Amino acid sequence: MPVVVEDIMKLLCSVSEQRKMKAAVKHSGKGALVTGAVAFVGGLVGGPPGLAIGGAVGGLLGAWMASGEFQSVPRILMELPAEEQQKLFLEASAIVRNLDWTDAVQLTALVMGSEALQQQLLAMLAAYVTKELRAEVRYGD
Incomplete structure (x- = not known):
């Protein structure tokens, strides 16, 4: 059976949702x-003291903005453009290529039954999110 991008994306969403995987894209x-x-x-308003105060306040605001807000990885995955989903599809397909499955439900059940496959997919996802999206990954609540 041909492997379908949508099935692999559902699998990745299930695996990342089970581990409560979240990512924060930083806006540095x-x-x-x-x-x-x-x-x-x-500096314009207060001269040298205003520059110091503005730098401190601006630094705090900038750090707060750069910290990013955590979103669930399944949500991020489903919002990816088709070409990015294709990249993930190719990487995930290489991991599950030896499994015999007919639909997304069966594929997900097979992967959820194997801790090793889950770990491989999670590592691949974490690497993708960190490298391609330049995001910080967090697990759990």
Whole structure:
């Protein structure tokens, strides 16, 4: 049976959902921009002391913005563009290629019955999210 991208994406969502996998995409560029802008305005308004205060306040705002908000990985996966889903599909297919399955439900059941396959898929997903999305990965609540 031909392997379907949608089936693999459902599998990845199930595996990452079971482990409560979350990711936070960091916005370091925006944080740096805010830090500089607030420091600049502080310098214009208050001179050297305003620059120092603006830099401190801007730094705190920038750090807060760069920290990112954690979202569930299944949600992130389903919102990926088709070409990114295709990349994940190819990597995951290599891991499950030796399994004999007919649909997403059966594939998911086979993988959930194997801790080794789950670990391989989770490691692949974590690497993808960290490298391609430049996000921080967290497990659990």
